[in-house]
Amino acid sequence: xxxxxxxxxxxxxxxxxxxxxxxxxxxxxxxxxxxxxxxxxxxxxxxxxxxxxxxxxxxxxxxxxxxxxxxxxxxxxxxxxxxxxxxxxxxxxxxxxxxxxxxxxxxxxxxxxxxxxxxxxxxxxxxxxxxxxxxxxxxxxxxxxxxxxxxxxxxxxx
Numbered sequence: 169x170x171x172x173x174x175x176x177x178x179x180x181x182x183x184x185x186x187x188x189x190x191x192x193x194x195x196x197x198x199x200x201x202x203x204x205x206x207x208x209x210x211x212x213x214x215x216x217x218x219x220x221x222x223x224x225x226x227x228x229x230x231x232x233x234x235x236x237x238x239x240x241x242x243x244x245x246x247x248x249x250x251x252x253x254x255x256x257x258x259x260x261x262x263x264x265x266x267x268x269x270x271x272x273x274x275x276x277x278x279x280x281x282x283x284x285x286x287x288x289x290x291x292x293x294x295x296x297x298x299x300x301x302x303x304x305x306x307x308x309x310x311x312x313x314x315x316x317x318x319x320x321x322x323x324x325x326x
Contacts, residue, residue, distance in 0.1 A: 204229040
């Protein structure tokens with residue numbers, strides 16, 4: 169049981185660190201981040217968004233960034249506090265406190281992601297929503313396939 173908790177904690181902390189790094193990179197590019205710019209361009213191309221839809225979605229993404237950035241800072245700060253808290257002895261209560269804080273922040277981030285997706289879908293036509301769901305499913309399948317492939321080191325040989 170303890171091993172499962174430690175593994176789950178490690179996974180949450182790893183995800184948090186990855187998301188924090190992504191957020192830092194995003195915050196350095198444009199009003200709502202390089203990822204937001206890419207997402208809007210990709211959606212415009214794939215879903216044939218109108219100018220009005222692009223404007224609405226851009227506003228949604230900018231509002232989302234304003235909500236997510238403080239959460240990402242909390243993730244970074246909490247992770248840094250956990251990393252800096254090395255005394256040579258293991259304090260399970262303290263480790264759980266850090267892990268629970270990270271889990272709560274991750275939960276808040278997931279809620280924001282779902283809220284943003286819902287707001288964006290409200291802007292889309294029924295046909296665009298269907299296409300977006302299809303694209304998300306394809307992306308999910310690619311991600312699952314990518315995860316099931318054996319890892320290789322270095323670039324593939326030609």
